Amino acid sequence: MSERAGSSGAAAGARVSDLALYRRLLGEARPYWPHIAGIFLTGLAATPIALLTPLPLKVAVDSVIGSKPAPGFLAWAGRGTGLLAAVIGLALLVALLDQLQRLADTLLGTYTGEKLQLRFRARLFRHGQRLSLRYHDAAGTADAVYRIQYDAPSIQWISVYGVTPFLTAGLTLAGMVVITARIDLELALVALAVAPVLLVLTALSRRALRRGWKETKRLESRALSVVQEVFTVLRVVKAFSQEEREHERFLSASGAGMRARIRLMAIEGGFSLAVGMTTAVGTAAVLFIGVRHVQSGRLTLGSLLLVLGYLAQLYVPLQTVSASVNALQSSLASAERAFALLDGEPDVQERPHARRLGRAAGAVVFDDVRFAYDGGEVLRGVSFAVEPGATVGISGATGAGKTTLVNLLTRFYDPTGGAILLDGVDLRDYRLADLRNQFAIVLQEPVLFSTTIRENIAYGRPDAGDEEIVEAARAAGAHAFVSELPDGYDTVVGERGMRLSGGERQRIALARAFLKDAPILILDEPTSAVDVVTERSVMEATGRLAEGRTTFLIAHRPSTLAGCDVRLEVDGGRVRELVPAA
Numbered sequence: 001m002s003e004r005a006g007s008s009g010a011a012a013g014a015r016v017s018d019l020a021l022y023r024r025l026l027g028e029a030r031p032y033w034p035h036i037a038g039i040f041l042t043g044l045a046a047t048p049i050a051l052l053t054p055l056p057l058k059v060a061v062d063s064v065i066g067s068k069p070a071p072g073f074l075a076w077a078g079r080g081t082g083l084l085a086a087v088i089g090l091a092l093l094v095a096l097l098d099q100l101q102r103l104a105d106t107l108l109g110t111y112t113g114e115k116l117q118l119r120f121r122a123r124l125f126r127h128g129q130r131l132s133l134r135y136h137d138a139a140g141t142a143d144a145v146y147r148i149q150y151d152a153p154s155i156q157w158i159s160v161y162g163v164t165p166f167l168t169a170g171l172t173l174a175g176m177v178v179i180t181a182r183i184d185l186e187l188a189l190v191a192l193a194v195a196p197v198l199l200v201l202t203a204l205s206r207r208a209l210r211r212g213w214k215e216t217k218r219l220e221s222r223a224l225s226v227v228q229e230v231f232t233v234l235r236v237v238k239a240f241s242q243e244e245r246e247h248e249r250f251l252s253a254s255g256a257g258m259r260a261r262i263r264l265m266a267i268e269g270g271f272s273l274a275v276g277m278t279t280a281v282g283t284a285a286v287l288f289i290g291v292r293h294v295q296s297g298r299l300t301l302g303s304l305l306l307v308l309g310y311l312a313q314l315y316v317p318l319q320t321v322s323a324s325v326n327a328l329q330s331s332l333a334s335a336e337r338a339f340a341l342l343d344g345e346p347d348v349q350e351r352p353h354a355r356r357l358g359r360a361a362g363a364v365v366f367d368d369v370r371f372a373y374d375g376g377e378v379l380r381g382v383s384f385a386v387e388p389g390a391t392v393g394i395s396g397a398t399g400a401g402k403t404t405l406v407n408l409l410t411r412f413y414d415p416t417g418g419a420i421l422l423d424g425v426d427l428r429d430y431r432l433a434d435l436r437n438q439f440a441i442v443l444q445e446p447v448l449f450s451t452t453i454r455e456n457i458a459y460g461r462p463d464a465g466d467e468e469i470v471e472a473a474r475a476a477g478a479h480a481f482v483s484e485l486p487d488g489y490d491t492v493v494g495e496r497g498m499r500l501s502g503g504e505r506q507r508i509a510l511a512r513a514f515l516k517d518a519p520i521l522i523l524d525e526p527t528s529a530v531d532v533v534t535e536r537s538v539m540e541a542t543g544r545l546a547e548g549r550t551t552f553l554i555a556h557r558p559s560t561l562a563g564c565d566v567r568l569e570v571d572g573g574r575v576r577e578l579v580p581a582a
Contacts, residue, residue: 021335029159035112042105047175049098054309056091062302113156121152132347133412142225147341154334162328194282205271213333216260223253279315350432357434361423362388362519362550370417378404380573391551393564400570402554406522440518444525446509448497454489460516476510477541510541521551
């Protein structure tokens with residue numbers, strides 16, 4: 001792993017404070033602050049509605065059943081049936097307001113949360129693409145997928161469903177305490193006596209839950225990597241009849257995540273039990289003292305019912321605050337993982353004020369280039385020069401460093417020593433996008449996307465017209481077989497192009513390179529996976545493609561490299577130039 005990738009991994013494992021995470025999440029949510037403020041205000045409306053909810057019952061008991069005068073705002077209803085009808089109407093009005101508040105809160109919360117989540121996911125995806133190949137080689141692509149798909153929603157849960165209900169519950173709690181204290185101070189103090197116990201319970205469970213959720217998400221990410229790996233190489237799994245083995249591997253990885261989740265649920269269940277019993281003790285104490293106060297004449301029965309109604313709602317925000325603190329630990333663990341991905345620094349950085357590059361002539365120089373990967377030196381003092389338009393054949397044993405040469409040329413990695421020049425300028429001085437536009441690449445295993453043949457050919461030039469696409473296909477020897485397909489160029493090739501044969505996929509990849517018309521061509525074992533007949537047609541197409549371009553051709557077969565202007569052999573991290581046969 002690179003130094004940066006390693007530091008990112010260390011950062012991911014370090015404990016990040018809740019406050020630091022809240023600050024970062026608040027920054028991410030900045031464009032939606034007005035929406036979040038709207039959710040907060042909508043949530044605040046729940047407080048007066050909650051305070052009004054027990055009022056109809058108090059009036060019914062004290063003024064309809066009992067003989068106490070009705071509150072001033074209901075004086076117009078008189079007594080008896082009129083007052084009862086008014087009380088019922090008030091109860092229905094409060095219920096309507098409650099449902100409208102919940103509807104508004106749900107709609108605004110869903111809209112804001114989904115927009116926040118999409119924006120955060122898109123940012124993670126963009127940054128994940130920017131990270132160097134070395135980062136993804138070390139962490140695995142499934143880890144990035146898990147963080148984008150499953151950790152990113154944390155911003156929605158924290159910003160919309162976590163912090164806002166937490167604040168509104170706190171304000172509701174304060175309002176109910178004030179009103180309960182005005183009715184009976186002693187009952188309010190007794191009811192609040194459970195608050196310190198709840199705070200202690202929350203503090204004890206919070207730390208354990210945070211650690212548990214981080215470990216659970218790590219295990220689930222590992223299980224996802226098994227799924228992705230197996231279905232990516234399913235042909236190999238089937239060919240070696242290893243379905244049961246992979247099934248057991250998946251069960252093992254998923255079982256670890258399942259057990260971690262069960263442990264978390266046990267912790268949360270124990271916490272909920274403790275909170276429920278604590279509030280039950282508080283309710284019993286208030287009921288005991290309240291009955292005594294009614295018997296002594298300090299309270300009316302209606303006031304006691306009102307206090308008990310408020311008490312039931314008083315404990316709801318207390319439980320909400322406690323539960324939110326613990327439920328947030330899952331989202332905070334996810335947020336921590338998502339931000340760790342965002343904090344990953346690409347190994348390949350674009351320099352400030354990097355030079356623009358239009359179309360390169362194609363002169364390439366390797367000047368004492370060294371490269372180390374995972375602690376081992378792959379290239380040692382490589383030096384050679386290539387004239388514009390020359391064809392360079394590269395050979396060597398498997399693992400000798402052939403592909404590393406061209407990966408350095410395209411700046412997928414940067415050399416750890418020396419320099420690579422393009423038209424006399426260090427590659428690191430060019431803008432990355434401009435530099436990579438100079439290359440067309442055809443790999444040993446052609447990479448196609450699960451879309452149409454037309455879109456695959458035009459991948460490097462999405463604005464290309466149909467005539468240009470067909471012309472590129474003709475040049476690559478692909479037009480004949482594409483024309484015979486029922487949907488022609490609109491044929492969907494399937495995942496990784498598996499609905500086409502290996503030779504057909506390779507010709508589509510060549511057509512893509514033809515259409516891009518880049519000045520430098522890289523062919524990495526383009527015929528190693530095809531038969532002799534297909535190899536001949538592919539090499540004819542690559543010959544046409546190489547005309548007028550600086551070309552780097554990696555191949556094992558000497559016959560494939562016979563027509564190259566320059567021959568390089570990579571051996572033990574060093575490169576020696578072979579004299580072409582006369």
